[in-house]
Amino acid sequence: MAMEKLDILGIGNAILDVQSRAEDADLDRLGMPKGGMSLIGTEDAERLYAAMGPGVESSGGSAANTCAAAAALGAKVGFLGKVADDELGRVFRHDITSAGVVFPTAPLAGGAPTARCLILVTPDGQRTMNTYLGACVSFGPKDLDADAIRAAQVTYLEGYLFDPPEAQAAFREAARIAHDAGRKVALSLSDAFCVGRHRDAFLDFVREETDILFANEHEILSLYQTEEFSEAAVAVRRDVGFAALTRSERGSVIFAGSGSFAVRAVPTRVVDTTGAGDAYAAGVLAGFARGLVPAECGRWGAIAAAEAISHFGARPQADLKALVAMKPRQLAEALG
Amino acid sequence: MAMEKLDILGIGNAILDVQSRAEDADLDRLGMPKGGMSLIGTEDAERLYAAMGPGVESSGGSAANTCAAAAALGAKVGFLGKVADDELGRVFRHDITSAGVVFPTAPLAGGAPTARCLILVTPDGQRTMNTYLGACVSFGPKDLDADAIRAAQVTYLEGYLFDPPEAQAAFREAARIAHDAGRKVALSLSDAFCVGRHRDAFLDFVREETDILFANEHEILSLYQTEEFSEAAVAVRRDVGFAALTRSERGSVIFAGSGSFAVRAVPTRVVDTTGAGDAYAAGVLAGFARGLVPAECGRWGAIAAAEAISHFGARPQADLKALVAMKPRQLAEALG
Numbered sequence: 001m002a003m004e005k006l007d008i009l010g011i012g013n014a015i016l017d018v019q020s021r022a023e024d025a026d027l028d029r030l031g032m033p034k035g036g037m038s039l040i041g042t043e044d045a046e047r048l049y050a051a052m053g054p055g056v057e058s059s060g061g062s063a064a065n066t067c068a069a070a071a072a073l074g075a076k077v078g079f080l081g082k083v084a085d086d087e088l089g090r091v092f093r094h095d096i097t098s099a100g101v102v103f104p105t106a107p108l109a110g111g112a113p114t115a116r117c118l119i120l121v122t123p124d125g126q127r128t129m130n131t132y133l134g135a136c137v138s139f140g141p142k143d144l145d146a147d148a149i150r151a152a153q154v155t156y157l158e159g160y161l162f163d164p165p166e167a168q169a170a171f172r173e174a175a176r177i178a179h180d181a182g183r184k185v186a187l188s189l190s191d192a193f194c195v196g197r198h199r200d201a202f203l204d205f206v207r208e209e210t211d212i213l214f215a216n217e218h219e220i221l222s223l224y225q226t227e228e229f230s231e232a233a234v235a236v237r238r239d240v241g242f243a244a245l246t247r248s249e250r251g252s253v254i255f256a257g258s259g260s261f262a263v264r265a266v267p268t269r270v271v272d273t274t275g276a277g278d279a280y281a282a283g284v285l286a287g288f289a290r291g292l293v294p295a296e297c298g299r300w301g302a303i304a305a306a307e308a309i310s311h312f313g314a315r316p317q318a319d320l321k322a323l324v325a326m327k328p329r330q331l332a333e334a335l336g
Numbered sequence: 337m338a339m340e341k342l343d344i345l346g347i348g349n350a351i352l353d354v355q356s357r358a359e360d361a362d363l364d365r366l367g368m369p370k371g372g373m374s375l376i377g378t379e380d381a382e383r384l385y386a387a388m389g390p391g392v393e394s395s396g397g398s399a400a401n402t403c404a405a406a407a408a409l410g411a412k413v414g415f416l417g418k419v420a421d422d423e424l425g426r427v428f429r430h431d432i433t434s435a436g437v438v439f440p441t442a443p444l445a446g447g448a449p450t451a452r453c454l455i456l457v458t459p460d461g462q463r464t465m466n467t468y469l470g471a472c473v474s475f476g477p478k479d480l481d482a483d484a485i486r487a488a489q490v491t492y493l494e495g496y497l498f499d500p501p502e503a504q505a506a507f508r509e510a511a512r513i514a515h516d517a518g519r520k521v522a523l524s525l526s527d528a529f530c531v532g533r534h535r536d537a538f539l540d541f542v543r544e545e546t547d548i549l550f551a552n553e554h555e556i557l558s559l560y561q562t563e564e565f566s567e568a569a570v571a572v573r574r575d576v577g578f579a580a581l582t583r584s585e586r587g588s589v590i591f592a593g594s595g596s597f598a599v600r601a602v603p604t605r606v607v608d609t610t611g612a613g614d615a616y617a618a619g620v621l622a623g624f625a626r627g628l629v630p631a632e633c634g635r636w637g638a639i640a641a642a643e644a645i646s647h648f649g650a651r652p653q654a655d656l657k658a659l660v661a662m663k664p665r666q667l668a669e670a671l672g
């Protein structure tokens with residue numbers, strides 16, 4: 001499609017989240033590794049849903065969450081991802097477009113239903129995710145919108161796209177188109193287990209195609225197969241020009257060129273960590289696209305992450321633009 | 337169905353809520369009376385959904401919310417209401433049964449889709465609702481489960497059932513079955529506009545069939561067409577044996593026989609008032625079914641209402657049983 005200039009184009013799985021509260025004992029009983037993301041098939045999805053408590057449904061998907069939050073911060077954003085032509089697909093489309101994100105991908109007709117992620121949130125706010133990929137497995141190079149990629153300052157890819165095989169191909173093609181147009185490519189490692197499943201492919205992609213990398217501590221340690229954060233930090237500075245590494249309540253560190261910037265976490269009530277990393281990436285990318293210095297990009301990321309953590313659900317519920325403009329005391333009140 | 341003893345059987349509209357944040361100016365633009373509930377048709381529902389921001393979906397319905405919260409307080413609860421045989425109907429069934437509520441009503445096949453309520457939540461926490469009744473309009477006397485009604489200490493009816501004509505007939509039939517079995521009938525007035533639409537029918541039903549009445553200030557003033565709360569209080573004490581009248585942050589008053597009991601509101605952050613009245617009724621009815629004194633029933637109601645107000649969405653998200661067992665200071669921390 002012909003497209004005006006974009007700050008960020010996200011490419012990722014288009015997923016509806018179904019969130020439910022659970023106890024740690026429930027995770028044990030269901031055999032789920034806490035804090036991780038597992039891929040499940042139709043039957044497991046039905047069995048797990050039946051075993052879950054009352055749910056709350058909202059649009060999710062890692063890169064899609066980032067797109068919604070970046071738009072809330074004032075960035076011009078597009079998203080590519082595959083829903084089905086069904087009720088949940090229409091909900092996903094409504095939510096992302098009404099968040100101000102351009103969403104040109106056509107729905108899948110007559111195939112698998114729209115993807116859903118069954119999320120169990122434990123009392124400590126940690127989320128454990130089970131993803132039924134549904135229509136997302138059909139996202140492939142044919143769904144790339146080359147004009148949109150060329151129109152975007154940054155094309156942002158979620159690491160979860162390494163799981164559906166067609167998406168992985170689309171992913172590499174998208175990076176090629178972006179770089180040919182002189183644009184930047186950003187990648188989020190998404191999940192330590194996902195990195196473990198596809199480590200060599202991730203390493204190649206980080207070294208060859210990634211200009212901006214997002215990872216949490218578990219993910220970056222898994223990528224470089226080390227137990228020392230400082231070792232991973234040396235490796236990532238060698239491999240990419242701009243890396244933002246998050247460390248939960250210890251904040252984040254941004255390596256940009258030869259500089260490194262420690263960013264404090266913004267204190268908040270921990271209700272549900274779903275989408276915290278996605279929101280952090282949104283803050284950093286929205287700041288980056290606006291030309292802010294790395295430390296300020298990190299501050300935007302920390303504020304967006306705190307907002308995501310303070311409520312149930314991954315997409316922003318507060319006015320993020322107002323939050324980043326607040327003084328620290330006001331901010332503490334707004335997020336307390 | 338054969339049914340073991342129930343504390344509460346709720347009968348109401350089976351609805352999925354779609355909640356979205358909005359500004360007061362949006363309500364003005366869309367011509368919606370703030371804080372009320374309007375009935376809308378298919379076309380208006382589509383138009384309004386398109387105009388709304390990103391949504392969060394969760395099971396709702398006034399009596400159904402009350403049932404879920406009463407079950408969370410330890411009561412044995414059943415619910416009768418009509419969903420369609422579709423995706424949203426399955427979500428509704430999952431949510432209410434996984435909350436511990438027995439839900440014997442068969443889904444509607446081949447008719448209207450499952451009902452939904454489009455809810456705009458303004459920054460003051462007030463909710464403005466637009467209900468597309470869908471499959472609910474087909475709920476009628478044939479859907480009454482006489483055994484379940486006879487098995488229940490209290491049959492609880494939401495006033496919104498006066499809107500679908502078949503439901504109004506079912507409503508009266510349910511009261512007859514309950515009273516013939518020596519059981520009690522509880523009614524919530526639901527909405528001042530709904531009372532205005534059906535005032536004579538409401539007055540008859542309150543006087544002839546209602547043992548336990550729930551109403552907020554607007555509703556009780558509308559029912560008795562007065563502007564004085566004290567006048568309405570005199571009238572309601574004459575008409576029903578047990579009445580619980582809520583007055584937002586001023587708490588509630590319970591009239592039981594010749595006694596009257598003032599109940600303080602439990603302070604909390606006001607995020608979203610959706611379901612606050614439903615949760616209050618749940619606390620009072622769960623306490624009543626357990627034989628608690630009226631003041632303690634009111635305290636349970638106030639705590640359940642505060643929990644509902646402290647988060648986005650109508651159904652409980654915290655452990656209500658633990659909340660009612662807490663000392664005031666603990667409670668203030670848990671709900672702060």
